[in-house]
Amino acid sequence: MLRDITTKTLRDQGRAFAGWGVAIVLLVAMYVAIWPSMRDQPAMSDFIDQMPEAFRNLFATSGADMSTPVGYLQIELLSFMAPILVILYAVTAGSAAVAGEESRRTLDLLVTAPVSRRRLVLEKTLAMVIGTVGLSALLGLALVVEGRFADMSLPTADVAAAMLHLALLGLVFGGVALAIGCATGSPGLSKGIPAVLAVVTYIVNGLGGMVSWLEPLQKYSPFYQYAAHDPLRTGVSWPAVVVAFVTVVVLVVVAVLGFERRDVHN
Amino acid sequence: MGSVITAEGLTKAFGATVALRDLTLEVQPGEVFGYLGPNGAGKTTTLRLIMGLIRPTTGSVSVLGMDAWRDAVPIHARVGYVPGELVLYDRLTGYDHVDYLAALRGGTRPARVDQLAEQLDLDLRRPARELSRGNRQKVALVLALMTEPELLVLDEPTGGLDPMVQRTVQGLILDHAAGGGAVLLSSHVLGEVQRVASRIGVLRAGRLVAVERLDDLRAKSLHHVEVQFAEAVPAGILDPVPDLRDVTVDGSSLRCSAPQSSLDAVLKVVSAHPVVDFACAEAELEETFLAYYGAGETDAA
Numbered sequence: 371m372l373r374d375i376t377t378k379t380l381r382d383q384g385r386a387f388a389g390w391g392v393a394i395v396l397l398v399a400m401y402v403a404i405w406p407s408m409r410d411q412p413a414m415s416d417f418i419d420q421m422p423e424a425f426r427n428l429f430a431t432s433g434a435d436m437s438t439p440v441g442y443l444q445i446e447l448l449s450f451m452a453p454i455l456v457i458l459y460a461v462t463a464g465s466a467a468v469a470g471e472e473s474r475r476t477l478d479l480l481v482t483a484p485v486s487r488r489r490l491v492l493e494k495t496l497a498m499v500i501g502t503v504g505l506s507a508l509l510g511l512a513l514v515v516e517g518r519f520a521d522m523s524l525p526t527a528d529v530a531a532a533m534l535h536l537a538l539l540g541l542v543f544g545g546v547a548l549a550i551g552c553a554t555g556s557p558g559l560s561k562g563i564p565a566v567l568a569v570v571t572y573i574v575n576g577l578g579g580m581v582s583w584l585e586p587l588q589k590y591s592p593f594y595q596y597a598a599h600d601p602l603r604t605g606v607s608w609p610a611v612v613v614a615f616v617t618v619v620v621l622v623v624v625a626v627l628g629f630e631r632r633d634v635h636n
Numbered sequence: 637m638g639s640v641i642t643a644e645g646l647t648k649a650f651g652a653t654v655a656l657r658d659l660t661l662e663v664q665p666g667e668v669f670g671y672l673g674p675n676g677a678g679k680t681t682t683l684r685l686i687m688g689l690i691r692p693t694t695g696s697v698s699v700l701g702m703d704a705w706r707d708a709v710p711i712h713a714r715v716g717y718v719p720g721e722l723v724l725y726d727r728l729t730g731y732d733h734v735d736y737l738a739a740l741r742g743g744t745r746p747a748r749v750d751q752l753a754e755q756l757d758l759d760l761r762r763p764a765r766e767l768s769r770g771n772r773q774k775v776a777l778v779l780a781l782m783t784e785p786e787l788l789v790l791d792e793p794t795g796g797l798d799p800m801v802q803r804t805v806q807g808l809i810l811d812h813a814a815g816g817g818a819v820l821l822s823s824h825v826l827g828e829v830q831r832v833a834s835r836i837g838v839l840r841a842g843r844l845v846a847v848e849r850l851d852d853l854r855a856k857s858l859h860h861v862e863v864q865f866a867e868a869v870p871a872g873i874l875d876p877v878p879d880l881r882d883v884t885v886d887g888s889s890l891r892c893s894a895p896q897s898s899l900d901a902v903l904k905v906v907s908a909h910p911v912v913d914f915a916c917a918e919a920e921l922e923e924t925f926l927a928y929y930g931a932g933e934t935d936a937a
């Protein structure tokens with residue numbers, strides 16, 4: 371388990387991952403358990419319809435129908451809770467990668483080993499990617515498997531597509547955390563800035579359809595790439611995947627260059 | 637073969653604080669170089685520059701013929717480092733650390749590890765969070781020594797160790813140098829390095845103020861001289877003798893500190909008067925060191 375930086379980092383994340391995994395499985399179980407009563411309550415759909423439009427845009431994917439399993443999950447889980455969980459996990463991993471080890475001072479051990487700073491950052495990045503993709507995959511698996519118990523027919527391919535977009539959404543903010551942590555060494559900044567950024571871009575995406583001056587900004591929001599095309603119904607949007615992927619790659623390059631150029635703090 | 641460490645005009649500033657100013661220094665193979673200075677003098681800064689953890693503001697430092705910042709990876713493969721503020725992974729055991737760092741060096745657990753642990757009386761099976769400061773320090777020493785590096789860079793490595801273990805560590809350092817390896821050993825007290833160092837450098841407020849062979853320092857070693865005369869002697873009686881320190885003449889008694897080279901002249905002056913009592917004792921090397929390189933500025937902590 372201590373063969374390289376990636377496996378060592380995954381081992382460190384192991385406990386956290388187990389905790390997050392249990393939380394996700396239970397969360398999905400809860401939503402699935404509530405589903406039958408939701409389905410039989412047309413009032414619920416009316417309630418959503420009657421919500422102020424701004425509110426509905428912020429907390430639900432527009433046009434989702436609460437009386438279908440897909441619409442229900444979109445509104446209840448994928449619009450809000452799932453992004454929060456995955457983004458939190460990725461940002462924590464991205465911040466811990468360099469800034470976390472640096473503030474705990476264990477980074478000296480790695481940097482004075484015969485390992486380049488570039489390799490160090492890339493191996494840490496790989497661990498973040500594996501963890502984030504793993505968590506998203508676990509969520510998708512929980513949805514499909516647990517959904518069966520409640521007669522929710524969820525198209526497996528579309529769930530997989532939604533999870534791909536969800537993982538990329540997490541990695542964009544995890545990448546921001548990584549880049550800031552690598553450039554500054556500050557755990558506070560590398561968690562705080564992505565958190566603020568996530569809130570702002572969430573709001574921009576949610577209100578972009580209604581507020582005219584926000585509209586041109588909407589498609590730059592990672593949440594727009596995540597869900598504007600409605601992946602649970604339409605599957606993968608390759609342009610959105612490419613945009614998110616390129617963003618992550620650029621952030622990792624920034625992380626490497628930032629860390630290669632600066633002093634390790636003591 | 638050339639120098640193991642060559643620093644030229646090496647300067648490091650942190651914002652407005654200049655931690656190290658224009659350091660020029662060479663360390664040769666087979667040499668143990670004692671790097672001395674009070675807390676805050678810039679020792680850790682120098683060692684971190686050598687290890688490529690921080691980048692020089694101006695000047696350069698090369699290790700084994702390579703640039704410490706640019707060529708950090710090949711250098712690290714041949715250097716062992718014990719950081720000043722040592723931190724290990726809390727949940728990992730000593731063996732975990734050994735295996736992890738051995739893997740990062742592209743190998744497996746070196747055979748030497750168990751022998752080192754035995755010499756240091758260290759249990760590598762315990763997680764780091766359960767270890768005392770001294771035992772963590774021992775783990776760090778095992779990590780630095782296990783690959784038989786060509787250069788050891790040790791930042792106050794015996795702090796926190798009891799005197800017996802300090803001796804063992806000093807033995808390991810001497811063995812390393814005897815095998816042709818070089819050592820840069822920092823400390824804020826001479827006592828920790830005087831048994832092993834062949835040369836010492838004295839750093840004060842970021843400047844290297846002296847480099848001296850330890851044998852030369854020993855030759856300058858001070859002797860405390862105390863004389864009781866039968867009658868009062870003139871206050872300026874010792875004025876003709878050079879290099880004396882702390883001269884006090886009080887009626888018929890005289891006291892001074894004299895380097896070995898001045899003892900003969902002191903005796904000749906003294907013997908011109910009737911002497912009742914005479915004592916001469918060699919001072920600790922530490923005292924000589926402080927007399928030459930600044931008492932009061934060396935932090936005893």
Ligand SMILES: Nc1ncnc2c1ncn2[C@@H]1O[C@H](COP(=O)(O)OP(=O)(O)O)[C@@H](O)[C@H]1O
Nearest residue numbers: 636650653655674675676677678679680681682
């Ligand atoms: N990262 C840093 N940022 C700002 N000042 C620093 C930093 N590292 C060291 N210093 C300052 O540089 C000086 C030398 O410190 P240091 O090299 O740790 O001394 P020593 O190891 O001899 O005790 C001190 O004044 C210290 O406060």
Ligand SMILES: [Mg+2]
Nearest residue numbers: 676679680720
């Ligand atoms: Mg220090």
